[in-house]
Amino acid sequence: MTTNNRGFLLLVLILCIGALLLQSPVIAGAEYLGGEPVLTASIEGQNEFLPGSDAVLVVVIENRGIPEFKLLPVGRTTPEDQPSTAKLIRVELGAGDAPLQVRTDPQMVGDLSANSRIEVPFQVKFLANATGGAYTLPVTLHYTSLSFAEQRGYETMVYSYKTADTTIPLQVEVTPRVFIHVVEVETGELTTGNEGYLVLSIRNDGSLSGNESIARILRHQESPLLPVAGSSYIGEFTPGSTVEARFKIMVGEQAQGATYPLDVVAEYLDPHGALVTSEPVTIGVPVQGGIEFLILTDEFTMPRGGTKDIEVLFRNTGPVTVRSAQARISAVDPFTASKDTASLGDLAPGEEALAHFTLSVDKSATVKEYGLESEVRYRDALDNRIISDPMKVRVRVVERSGVDVILANPLYLSIIGAIVIGIGYFAYTRRKKGQGKRD
DSSP, rough: OOOOHHHHHHHHHHHHHHHHHHOOOOOSSEEBBBOOOEEEEEEEEOOOEEEOEEEEEEEEEEOOOOOOOOOOOTTTTOOOOTTEEEEEEEEOOOOHHHTTOOOOOSSSEEETTTEEEEEEEEEEEEEOOOOOEEEEEEEEEEEEEEEEEEEEEETTEEEEEEEEEEEEEEEEOOOOOOEEEEEEESSSSSOOEEEEEEEEEEOOOSSSSSEEEEEEEEOOOOOOEEEEEEEEEEEEOOOTOEEEEEEEEOTTTTSSSEEEEEEEEEEEEOTTEEEEOOEEEEEEEEEEOOEEEEEEEOOOOEEEEOOOEEEEEEEOSSSEEEEEEEEEOOOTEEEEEOOEEEEEEEOOOTTTEEEEEEEEEETTOOOEEEEEEEEEEEOTTTTOOOEOOOOEEEEEEEEOTTHHHHHHHHHHHHHHHHHHHHHHHHHHEEEEEEEHHHH
């Protein structure tokens, strides 16, 4: 066989083998795709928040991965997934060391291809007493991505995936503020319908020093406690310092012996010179109830046209001592009073004192029971002059009887007077005659 014939046969053989290979299915052929997800996270918009505020943190997730492909030979199938795509992403925001509460659960956000982004909102609540400063919030991303794809046959592609977790720190800032805490409440004698002093010990639990600070008290909704002198100057209010603030309040007439709410705030200038008001703190202020008196004496009986000294027993049924108390009775027609006031002195809770009055009733008065108003005037702990609610002194007017009938009738009195004068004259003449006989 010549050399040319051998070359021709070898060429034919190679062509036949190539044709067989082209017609045979590809098995166990693997093609690797380049690139992988590169995820970043950031907070959209401002990242500085006030203590006690509610906020929505919008976390922006970006995939900065670069897709890298190899061109597949003819007969190979191109995989649908790319290794640079992050699939089935779950985003979880943690509080870390920040003074806040995360109110949104972890969120599923789906797939994120290369050079794309997605916004994930989270509801958070910053604590009211949060200390100012910078804090780190961890954002954890759980996802899967394509490891490699393997083609089996003409129409079958087998995918292999891998999982990954990445934690990205986010920075937030809490604005420094003055946060007040009422350490102690002192009221003294605070009673219904009266004024009284309120002394508060206030501590700055915040992280900012307030300049030109003023403590204020405010009425809490429909509370019966009303500020009269509702501000107290503090000056510089440094973190951790405690100051004493003194106020004057009025207790409404509807208050009972109970504890009622009152709001306390601090106004101050921040480092930029802006006027800031702290978050209000609600405190409980005890009220001792109302000052009351009770008349313990039963009714008095007076004949028409008569005059009588009466004693009225008063008791202090209130919760505090009254000072320089003075009782007074109001005599109205048909009564008159030659003595209508009486001193009771200082009366402690439960203590009693007698008041002496002198009353007269007109002889034309109707026979019945009368109620004369009486009141007690006293001074409270602030030396305010206060008048109690009116009380009734019961007096029953009756007909005169016995000697009273004679003494009340002018005719009878004239006859009695004449008889007395006659008896006196008779005795005088008898005595004169006796002296003349002896002489």
